[in-house]
Amino acid sequence: MIEAHVSPNSTCDEQCRTLVCFFAGVLTYRDNFEDAAIEIAKRYQNAKIVVVFPYGIANGTSGTSLYRLLARQLTEVGYDLAREMSRRVTQSAQIIHENLAEADHVILIGHSAGGVIAYRAGLYLEKMYGIQRAQVFAVGSPKHFLKDIPFNQRFTYITxxxxxxxxxxxxxxxxxxxxxxxxPGREIQMEFNPSHQGWRFHASYFLRSVWTDSNQQFHANSEDLVSKIFELYPGD
Known part of the structure; x- marks a missing residue:
């Protein structure tokens, strides 16, 4: 069941200049995007930050319940990868539209399967509501068939x-x-915390996850990621 909430790190509630929506993949917990939301708030003025869970939230599940949740979510992801439209896409687009108001800038950021939803929800907004200012960023996401359309110039894929x-x-x-x-209009490879491997690496893009590089320069995954997004789209 799709869920959404406004991040407590938002710097605006109404008549916001910028709307940022995070879209989660599978087995995601309620606070997984808050490190990144803190970085968003530092860089974008009057930002309303909405976190959308197209496949539901993993909070409160454990043991066999967690496996059942994962099985259901993976089935839904398979459906969404095979089709251009699903209720998760239309409902996500409706959540964006409800929170949009008169925002000048719309930034949709998806993690894992949430990147597919972010792309298709942004495209749905353009087709159904004529909203042509959404910038879409998919991070650590599966690839899906893309039509050769102008919308792709506002789509950035980050690995x-x-x-x-x-x-x-x-x-x-x-x-x-x-x-x-x-x-995609842009495909970018970034350096993230090298101590994470496998699924831990996949789960850590939006976490603070501090590390130092070979030059002893300090990094944090969430800070570096949002800095790159801001570099590509400062929203001026």
Whole structure:
């Protein structure tokens, strides 16, 4: 069941200049995006930050209940990867629209399967409501077939330096298709905390997760990620 809430790190409630929406993937907990939300609040003026869980929240589940939740979520993700539209896309777009008001800037940031929802919800907003200012960032997400359309110029795909199995799923172009031959406007590889491996790496993009590089320079995953997003789209 889709869930959403306004981040306590928002710096605006009404008539906000910027709307930022995070979209979660599977097995995500309620506070997983708050480190990144803190960084968003530092950089974007009058920002309303909304966190959307298209596949539900993992809080309060454990043991066999957690496995059942994961099984259901993976089934829903498979459905969303195979189809351009689902109720999770339309409901997510409606949540964006309800919180949009007169915001000048709309930033949709999806993690894992949430990146697919962010892309399609942004496209749905454009088609149904004529909102053509949404900037979409998919981080550590599976690939999905893309049409060659102008919307893709506002779509950025971000991966890390370590192998992430989720980013190896799917492809942008369908072989032999004249319709699905698009690509993201930008594909960027970033350095994240190298101490994380496997699923821990995949889960850590939006966490603070501090580390130092070979030059003894301090880094934090959430800070570096949001800094890159701000560099690409300062919202001026």
């Amino acid at each position: 890390g330096q370590n192998p992430d199995r989720i980013t190896q799923i799917g492809t942008w172009r369908r072989p032999g298709s004249r319709l699905y031959r698009g690509r």
